Amino acid sequence: MIPTMPEQEFAVSSLMDITERPEIVFVKGQGSWLTDHRGKRYLDFVQGWAVTCLGHCPRVVTEALAAQAAELITPSPAFYNEPSLRLAGLIAKHSSFQRVFFTNSGAEANEGAIKLARKWGRRFKGGAFEIITFDHGFHGRTLATMSASGKPGWDTMFAPQVEGFPKATLNDIASVEERITDRTAAVMLEPVQGEAGVFRATVPFLRELRALTKRHNCLLIADEIQTGMGRTGKLWGVDHTATVPDIMCLGKAIGGGVMPLSAFIAPARIWEVMIPNPIIHSTTFGGNPIACAAGLAAIAVTLEEDLPGQAAAKGAFLLKELATLQARYPQVLTDAHGLGLLIGMEFPTDEIGYACAAGLFKRGVLVAGTYSKARTIRIEPPLGIPMELLKEMLNRLEDTFKEIAGAQRST
Numbered sequence: 562m563i564p565t566m567p568e569q570e571f572a573v574s575s576l577m578d579i580t581e582r583p584e585i586v587f588v589k590g591q592g593s594w595l596t597d598h599r600g601k602r603y604l605d606f607v608q609g610w611a612v613t614c615l616g617h618c619p620r621v622v623t624e625a626l627a628a629q630a631a632e633l634i635t636p637s638p639a640f641y642n643e644p645s646l647r648l649a650g651l652i653a654k655h656s657s658f659q660r661v662f663f664t665n666s667g668a669e670a671n672e673g674a675i676k677l678a679r680k681w682g683r684r685f686k687g688g689a690f691e692i693i694t695f696d697h698g699f700h701g702r703t704l705a706t707m708s709a710s711g712k713p714g715w716d717t718m719f720a721p722q723v724e725g726f727p728k729a730t731l732n733d734i735a736s737v738e739e740r741i742t743d744r745t746a747a748v749m750l751e752p753v754q755g756e757a758g759v760f761r762a763t764v765p766f767l768r769e770l771r772a773l774t775k776r777h778n779c780l781l782i783a784d785e786i787q788t789g790m791g792r793t794g795k796l797w798g799v800d801h802t803a804t805v806p807d808i809m810c811l812g813k814a815i816g817g818g819v820m821p822l823s824a825f826i827a828p829a830r831i832w833e834v835m836i837p838n839p840i841i842h843s844t845t846f847g848g849n850p851i852a853c854a855a856g857l858a859a860i861a862v863t864l865e866e867d868l869p870g871q872a873a874a875k876g877a878f879l880l881k882e883l884a885t886l887q888a889r890y891p892q893v894l895t896d897a898h899g900l901g902l903l904i905g906m907e908f909p910t911d912e913i914g915y916a917c918a919a920g921l922f923k924r925g926v927l928v929a930g931t932y933s934k935a936r937t938i939r940i941e942p943p944l945g946i947p948m949e950l951l952k953e954m955l956n957r958l959e960d961t962f963k964e965i966a967g968a969q970r971s972t
């Protein structure tokens with residue numbers, strides 16, 4: 562039973578704004594659906610910004626949480642706890658890395674990776690500290706991760722910011738080569754730039770980048786915070802290229818989309834540089850049992866139900882259908898691209914993108930913007946979304962396109 566709550570009960574102005582929020586309050590989530598305080602249901606293609614890979618409130622995760630909550634919630638990262646040991650073991654088994662460091666948000670995991678790379682540069686490369694990152698990349702909202710991000714203006718917005726993040730151009734190996742020097746400790750990238758508008762690092766580029774970083778004795782850091790846990794059709798985004806980075810950063814879906822959980826992971830040979838003083842990166846809630854219990858349940862379902870395989874097949878279906886819609890409504894949709902269930906739809910102008918998001922909202926479908934505001938709209942449903950819901954969303958999308966095309970004709 563969903564409560565109907567009077568508007569005045571919500572003191573919305575007490576929350577600091579992060580964006581313009583619609584005038585609804587969500588009170589329930591189940592699978593692909595969210596329900597607002599008036600009882601209206603929405604097909605959710607935002608999924609917490611690509612977090613809830615298993616959909617909202619997946620029973621397997623909520624049950625694991627309830628069971629763990631009755632046992633042990635947070636003893637401090639200075640002590641071992643069983644769920645974090647088991648989850649670290651599972652992540653190690655399904656990646657090329659032996660050491661897992663648990664944190665609470667994507668930005669925090671990336672900060673850890675940046676510190677690890679700098680420590681490595683100091684120990685093994687004569688004090689190298691620079692980390693080459695990419696124009697339009699996104700790595701978080703702390704000072705260092707904003708500096709690492711390539712969003713225009715982010716490197717100076719809170720100046721003075723953290724130095725040492727020269728920017729190269731994605732899929733242009735020469736631009737990386739030009740920036741690599743003795744000061745370069747690492748190169749860091751997203752296998753698919755999500756926030757920028759869903760742009761993929763190509764297979765040849767990633768392979769050349771791996772070879773280049775090896776030749777110059779620098780680390781390669783993959784920010785898999787959005788692309789990990791099956792979203793792109795493989796367990797990790799780098800698996801599409803059979804490239805093995807030196808450090809990987811995980812977040813969003815690794816807590817089952819239910820708990821804030823993230824991690825950076827590395828081979829033992831790299832983690833050793835933090836010894837004897839690993840505490841220089843630590844966090845009070847890092848690896849707490851309840852978040853790790855959610856992560857354990859999530860990774861088990863992801864593997865058992867082959868969610869990466871499902872994401873690959875459903876993503877291919879969506880892209881094919883979107884290409885058909887693009888052919889029918891070229892004045893509305895100019896492109897659709899992506900990998901697995903991380904897909905960007907491109908519009909000729911911001912206005913048309915906004916009209917599309919608003920039309921979908923009116924029809925009960927939620928979609929996410931990107932850096933480019935509404936020129937690119939992201940769709941990122943749960944990986945196990947039933948086919949009939951994908952088709953339902955496509956029907957509502959076509960109705961929206963029809964309406965926009967009609968309005969264009971009449972002006």
Ligand code: PLP
Nearest residue numbers: 666667668699700701751786787
């Ligand atoms: N890195 C990538 C690739 C992301 O997509 C995000 C968030 O969208 C982050 C880092 C930051 O994660 P968080 O918002 O959990 O700090």
